[in-house]
Amino acid sequence: MPSHRYRPVHDRVDLPLTERTWPQQRLTRAPLWVPVDLRDGNQALAEPMDPARKRRFFELMIAMGYKEVEVGYPSASQTDYDFVRLIAETDLAPDDVTIVVFTAARRDLIERTVASVRGIRNPVVIHVYTATAPTWREVVLGRSRGDLADLILAAGTDVLELAGHLPHVRFEFSPEVFNLTEPDYVLDVCDAMTALWDASPERPVILNLPATVEIATPNVYADQIEYMHRNLARRDGVILSVHPHNDRGTGIACAELALLAGAQRVEGCIFGNGERTGNVDIATLALNLHAQGVDPMIDFSDIDEIRRTVEYCNGIEVHPRHPYVGDLVHTAFSGTHQDAIRKGMAEHRERAAATGIDERDLEWRVPYLPVDPADLGRSYDAVIRVNSQSGKGGIAYLLETGFGVELPRRMQIDFARAVQQHADAEGAELSASDLWALFAQTYLDAGDTAPALVHYSVDDAHTEITVRLDGVEHTHRAAGLGPVESLISVLAAAGTEIEVLSLHQTSVEAGGGSDALTLIEYRRGANVEWAAGRARSVLEASFAAVLRAARRH
Structure with a gap:
């Protein structure tokens, strides 16, 4: 590499400072x-x-x-x-x-x-x-x-x-x-x-x-x-x-x-x-x-909501290893790290009980975690369970290699809870096919409780959508809204409100072709949940995911 082409900064800027005080200062x-x-x-x-x-x-x-x-x-x-x-x-x-x-x-x-x-x-x-x-x-x-x-x-x-x-x-x-x-x-x-x-x-x-x-x-x-x-x-x-x-x-x-x-x-x-x-x-x-x-x-106490908003406004995803905010920064893949963190969390709880000080006010000294994830609105336990399952069954790896499905990290965390419950109940290790069947049951299948898409049309100027909910058809025609936003609007007019927080596109590769798979993170009431939709087209897969999110619980 031709490093000789570049001049060091000291050859370009002659700084007349011989004694400096900043090394002795502290940020207070x-x-x-x-x-x-x-x-x-x-x-x-x-x-x-x-x-x-x-x-x-x-x-x-x-x-x-x-x-x-x-x-x-x-x-x-x-x-x-x-x-x-x-x-x-x-x-x-x-x-x-x-x-x-x-x-x-x-x-x-x-x-x-x-x-x-x-x-x-x-x-x-x-x-x-x-x-x-x-x-x-x-x-x-x-x-x-x-x-x-x-x-x-x-x-x-x-x-x-x-x-x-x-x-x-x-x-x-x-x-x-x-x-x-x-x-x-x-x-x-x-x-x-x-x-x-x-x-x-x-x-x-x-x-x-x-x-x-x-x-x-x-x-x-x-x-x-x-x-x-x-x-x-x-x-x-x-x-x-x-x-x-x-x-x-x-x-x-x-x-x-x-x-x-x-x-x-x-x-x-x-x-x-x-x-x-x-x-x-x-x-x-x-x-x-x-x-x-x-x-x-x-205030960074809800760092995931901050990240979602910044990602939406910038159109740029935050790197999973980004300090403090990345999806992986509180995850330990190493067994020794996991063991140290578990012991540190247990010792933290014991000190709180012994001193009568609330855990959130007690000095933080847990190995490998410079700050308490709870300060940022996160839970370490939820993340480590995913990692433990990944070590045993390779949840994300098996879905990607077996079916071509790439799950966002936060959906991996959500799905791991279902896997954990299923594995605990069945007492057996899950194959890629088992994982896909459980994924479909958890996020794709809506039975007869979801609204049905009756008709839609999309052109440069307008979007028109009709859905059937509890036997009644509702139609919404709008200008200036995208198809997904229009579907959300007609559902809201019919009394079912959901807020889509993030939307991810992937695919299901099976047999001679592949289907589009849309994954949405949404808020309904006070709960943040995930839903998925599968179809030959990306648009219909997105519709299916929104309709599944709107199902009656």
Whole structure:
């Protein structure tokens, strides 16, 4: 590999910091978290969010407790502009939530950005950015250091002219690719902006220092942040923010070390979505604090619901090994790990009983589990039973190799309960055919208690569906809804309401061909359950799964 083509960061950025204090610091409180999923993360999606998904994501972040949210790039996207106007014209955002809007340093774009926030009652931050690193100046912008500084100050002047009189509006500046910019230059530019905007403790300016492309070990970024922290003018009128990316896979470490070095605010995405390898993962950062006894100030107590919403809005599944949230992170496949965890859980219960302290308040010290899964709304016991069955009968493996059926991990957990009960009752090991028969009985067979599909038609404009329920036919005709959503609507009109949480497609390979198999996770009343549908077409398999979910229990 031609490694000689690349220059180490120390040859490109000469950092004048010889003594550092960040290695002696400790993280004792959460920073201000600023999720940028609706702007930066949204730009990184193959299919950017439509208004409904964007609103659902925003409502999730508010429910989790975020107090500052970057909601979009209104000058670059009509969808983003309309979403900002929705916030302005409704009570979607609670009064204590700060709304951040993003713009490039160009007057016409700044004008449209300011227009988008008119009428918003919430605190507002107008976030202006320009790339400042030498390669960007020379290759992308074609400007000298002086020319670029003039451009940045002109944009700052435009912001001040257009929005400086608004009492609830504050300003943010990002020197994009800060970590590759000469320290003296970026310090001068930032000081010029805080002077122009008259940064003060009463109306602080946010200086956001991005590691837009990770190019060094995390200690280098920490040094860069500490240099700015110690040398910025008007430091008491500055909120020092960081925005690490993850090109080297060390975005988390960069953010944590930056906080030790004086940063007060972190921009990132909830599960690390973003361009290339992504933005820093706020969930991991926050739960790392939780695991050290520091309140992260964000609620992750129902992490599966958070994951489902983020997956739906992004159209990207969270990796099963993703820290804290992945489906496998509380699963031990090793027998020695399982034994240690079981013993640790038993000892935890015994200590609680002996001391009279509630298990949820007792110090956590269970081997291999850095946090109690119950803190995140999960149960370790449910996961380990699946693993035990997999060790004996290979539930998921046998279904996949015998029938081509790939079950989502959460459905494996659900099905394992049925397998466990059946195996305990029968006292025998189950073959692949036994497992498939039990799967069909558990998720496919609905008997005569499910609604029947009488008729459906789908064209570009409308969907029409008729179902028979308790001998009565119900018809629903809708525009703008997909077939599955239309079926759910006609069932709701007939008095049977279900909420589909996730939908997965696989197939059943048997004989000379294969059938489509749709697997749905749904909520009906207070219960979250699974159902399946099998047919020659994907659409009819999806209908069958929904109808099975709507059966009478």
